[in-house]
Structures are given as C-alpha cells and as structure tokens.
Amino acid sequence: MRVMVVICGANGERALLIEKAVEQFAPKYFDRILQFSACTVAASPILVQMSGGDPQHLVAVNGCKNRCADLILKKAQMAPKVSIVLDDAVDRDLARCESCTRFEFPDIKEEEWTKFAQMMGEAVEAAQ
Numbered sequence: 001m002r003v004m005v006v007i008c009g010a011n012g013e014r015a016l017l018i019e020k021a022v023e024q025f026a027p028k029y030f031d032r033i034l035q036f037s038a039c040t041v042a043a044s045p046i047l048v049q050m051s052g053g054d055p056q057h058l059v060a061v062n063g064c065k066n067r068c069a070d071l072i073l074k075k076a077q078m079a080p081k082v083s084i085v086l087d088d089a090v091d092r093d094l095a096r097c098e099s100c101t102r103f104e105f106p107d108i109k110e111e112e113w114t115k116f117a118q119m120m121g122e123a124v125e126a127a128q
Contacts, residue, residue: 002034003127004053005120006044006073006080010063011097013105014086018063020113021089025120032124044069045076056081059123063097082123089116 010018030036035051048058060069060080070083087094090112 002053003032003057003059003124004035004048004051004055005033005059005061005124006048006069007036007061008063008069008086010086013095013108014063014097016105017086017090017094017108017113017116018061020108020110021116021120024114024117029121029124032128045073045078048073048078049076055079057127058082059120059127060084061120061123062086064094081127084116084119084123086116089119 007018007022008014034053034057035048048055055078058073058078058080060067060073060083062069062083062085065085065087067083067085070080073080092107
C-alpha cells in the first residue's frame with residue numbers, strides 16, 4: 001500500500017530545513033507515496049480524500065510542536081498513523097515561522113536536514 005504524506009507549510013528557517021529534507025528523502029521514497037501534500041496544509045484533507053488512499057497509511061510531517069498538520073487532519077476525521085516533528089530532529093532551538101522576506105539562514109547544517117529526512121523515511125516505512 002502506498003503512503004500519503006502531509007507536510008506542514010512552515011515558513012522561514014523551518015521551511016528551508018523541511019525543503020532540504022524533502023530533497024534528500026524524495027529519490028528513495030517518492031515511488032512509495034500515493035499523495036504528497038506540501039503546500040497549504042488546510043487543503044490536505046481534501047487532497048488525501050481525492051487520492052483514494054487508505055487513511056491507515058497517512059503520515060503527518062510537522063514543522064513545529066504546534067503540530068498544525070495533525071490538527072488539520074484530525075479536524076477532518078483523519079488521524080495520521082505516524083506523526084513527526086522537525087524539532088525532534090534538530091538539537092538547537094529553531095526560530096518560529098517567519099515571513100519569507102529573509103532567505104539566508106546560516107545556522108542550518110546538513111546533519112539537521114539529513115536527520116529529518118531519515119525520520120521522514122522511517123515514518124513512511126512505519127505507515128506502509
């Protein structure tokens with residue numbers, strides 16, 4: 001069974017970390033995914049329903065401990081089988097989501113997005 005992945009639409013430093021993690025995650029896992037929603041999370045429940053996938057194979061990727069992706073899915077009566085949070089992959093305090101007027105984040109390191117990409121892969125494995 002293919003997995004549906006819903007990713008938080010974080011902004012700023014968190015968005016860049018998630019983007020880099022997805023770039024690393026994609027080559028190995030995109031063939032196992034039925035629906036990959038990485039835009040405005042609010043539309044994700046509709047996209048998940050339209051894809052015809054089994055909600056038992058749903059992964060939520062959250063940009064922070066607010067777990068917006070989880071909350072939006074749960075409001076649509078969709079509970080993710082696996083839920084991960086970016087903060088669990090990074091050993092430092094990350095800034096809150098911020099306007100996209102700032103594009104350079106010198107503190108981001110490859111180990112951070114690599115660890116999160118690995119967490120995403122493990123989540124997909126667990127949801128299959």
